[in-house]
Amino acid sequence: MGYYKGIAGRIQQQIREFEWLLEKKKKSLINLRRERMRCLNFFSQQFQFDAEKIYSEHHNSEFKHWYKIRKKELFELGGYGISSDFDLETLYLLIRLFKPRVIVETGVLYGASSSFILEALKENGAGKLYSIDLPNRENKLPKDFLVRGAVKDKWELLIGDVKEELPKLLTRIRNIHHFHHDSLHTFEHMLWEYNVAFKYLTPEGILSSHDIVSLPFHKNAFLSFCKKQHLKYNIFRNVGIAFCPKAWISSNR
Numbered sequence: 001m002g003y004y005k006g007i008a009g010r011i012q013q014q015i016r017e018f019e020w021l022l023e024k025k026k027k028s029l030i031n032l033r034r035e036r037m038r039c040l041n042f043f044s045q046q047f048q049f050d051a052e053k054i055y056s057e058h059h060n061s062e063f064k065h066w067y068k069i070r071k072k073e074l075f076e077l078g079g080y081g082i083s084s085d086f087d088l089e090t091l092y093l094l095i096r097l098f099k100p101r102v103i104v105e106t107g108v109l110y111g112a113s114s115s116f117i118l119e120a121l122k123e124n125g126a127g128k129l130y131s132i133d134l135p136n137r138e139n140k141l142p143k144d145f146l147v148r149g150a151v152k153d154k155w156e157l158l159i160g161d162v163k164e165e166l167p168k169l170l171t172r173i174r175n176i177h178h179f180h181h182d183s184l185h186t187f188e189h190m191l192w193e194y195n196v197a198f199k200y201l202t203p204e205g206i207l208s209s210h211d212i213v214s215l216p217f218h219k220n221a222f223l224s225f226c227k228k229q230h231l232k233y234n235i236f237r238n239v240g241i242a243f244c245p246k247a248w249i250s251s252n253r
Helices: 002-028 032-047 051-059 062-076 085-098 112-124 149-154 162-173 187-198 221-229
Strands: 102-106 128-133 155-159 176-181 201-210 232-236 239-243
Touching: 032 051, 032 085, 032 232, 051 062, 051 085, 062 112, 085 112, 085 176, 085 201, 085 232, 085 239, 102 112, 102 162, 112 128, 112 149, 112 155, 128 162, 149 155, 162 187, 176 187, 187 201, 187 221, 221 232, 221 239
Parallel strands: 102 128, 102 176, 128 155, 176 201
Antiparallel strands: 201 239, 232 239
16 A cells, blocks of 8 residues: 555656646746836836836845845755745835735745835835744744845744734734735635635735746636635736725726
């Protein structure tokens, strides 16, 4: 029996590796320059402000230079698995333009998304980020490795199981303006997080999610949730952004 279980386990691992390669190929086919322009145009229209100006300021900022060096140090120390610069900058632009005051995110790892969120809040001059994640077990690098000290005063980091910590946190802070998912990327868990957080989003709130790219024959949690809740949404590379009714501005209305 153990022999057959071993074979089944190896087959499942090969299937997962094959699916990962297909998803990687799908993302690599995206023209990043065209995708960035689409993102900037959408944000400019949605928030009635020149998103390209903010992107240019970020691109030439001290933080951008610091992050590039710090990320290189992370990889040299064996760190892995952080979000792409494109996805992080999309999140940064969203927060700079939307200006949420209370943000909750799940999934931290070495603090890449946390760093971009906190830097955006610093530039906005207000706001607080609550982050939840399990401890880093395989690699002992700290969760704030990619976060500058100057922005940590706007951050509350909770270490524990999201299934336990997220309901407790939301009960404590009550109303949130922005929820960002970047923890366990399974259909069931992503839907669970979306549903739990959605109840605490303000009427003008935004829900965003990383790693939403899925293969055609797989169920997509982000799309399923948006359709069920009748939410307007947009996707830029591997980041999905869903708008509560009062947050959506349409040029067609």
